[in-house]
Amino acid sequence: MFMEYRTLGRTGLRVSVMGLGAGGPSRLGQRDNVNTESESANILRQALDSGVNFIDTAQAYGTEGIVGQAIAGRDRSSVIISTKKSVGSNPITRDELRTGLENSLRQLGTDYIDVYHLHGVAPENYAYCRSELVPVMQDMQQQGKIRFIGVTEAWNSDLSHEMLKQALQDDVWDVMMIGFNVLNQTARDTVLVPAMQQNIGTLIMFAVRLALSRSDRLSEEVQKLIEQGQIDPAEIDIDDPLGFALSEGGAISVPDAAYRFCREEPGTHVILSGTGNPAHLQDNLASFERPPLPESVMQRMKHIFRNVDSVTGQ
Ligand SMILES: NC(=O)c1ccc[n+]([C@@H]2O[C@H](COP(=O)([O-])OP(=O)(O)OC[C@H]3O[C@@H](n4cnc5c(N)ncnc54)[C@H](OP(=O)(O)O)[C@@H]3O)[C@@H](O)[C@H]2O)c1
Secondary structure, three states: OOOOEEEOHHHOOEEEOEEEEOOOOOHHHOOOOOOOHHHHHHHHHHHHHOOOOEEEOOHHHOOHHHHHHHHOOOOHHHOEEEEEEEOOOOOOOHHHHHHHHHHHHHHHOOOOEEEEEEEEEOHHHHHHHHHHHHHHHHHHHHOOOEEEEEEEEOOOOOOOOHHHHHHOOOOOOOEEEEEOOOOOOOHHHHHHHHHHHOOOEEEEEOOOOOOOOOHHHHHHHHHHHHHOOOOOHHHOOOOOOOHHHHHOOOOOOHHHHHHHHHHOOOOOOEEEEOOOOHHHHHHHHHHHHOOOOOHHHHHHHHHHOOOOOOOOOO
């Protein structure tokens, strides 16, 4: 198989199902200084040369400049750039949003952004964002500085997607970034189904995160879920909770199973994947090019974690 491309809902943009995330626990290897800036830019270039055409960054990640380096000299229309402005707990003003966009454009070395999001909006700040900040974004759109308007949830503190439930009531969002993974599938009914009905583009975050990329973390998380009564211990091997996806499903690794699980979920468009490690990038590109996991394995992954709503896989 080759990289799959999908239509990002009402935006009409054709996007690779794998999106390269320049944030998350790695920030392209910048968070723990694993990489130099040019090594991080090379990861992006490698992804773009392998068929990925969607890059997600944010002012808060400090990686917009690296994205700018990686896309310099490329045909701008061949890359879809998503970036964001943090709203914060004491929400930003209209002027701060305007300044944020100008900074992002400068860092990225571009004169437009494909998808510009309000980043990490808490449920209690949603109404303010809708009434005060969305008109500013619409104005930026009129000026041609942004093409589409997006919103991202603060999933670690908003596990039940309260902010996105509000956002789904307003017909202003072209794209939503949603927390969803094997461990916590609550977004399926609350966000993904209505987003599909409204033809909203979806970006999936937390597909792997830490619990699904480190085996010790996965066992710890599963143990906690058993203690909370959210998983039936009779249905899972605590020492190797997703081992069946490898032995019966042909998955190569837990991250492989986790990315392919999200990719097959109805209503998902781009699955974000973040790494600072070129070998992991190659592994993840290969995951997105593999066929779907067998239906029996997908059903078992859904069944085991069906009652989980207390963790994000952080
Ligand atoms: N809007 C928001 O608030 C928000 C929040 C979270 C994420 N995001 C977006 O989503 C993107 C993805 O982030 P995420 O949080 O969902 O994390 P992720 O990309 O699912 O997971 C990244 C973690 O998994 C490791 N990893 C990646 N591939 C691996 C592999 N093949 N084998 C083993 N380990 C692997 C990475 O470490 P290595 O560097 O060692 O590979 C990193 O620690 C971010 O970059 C960002 O763009 C947005």
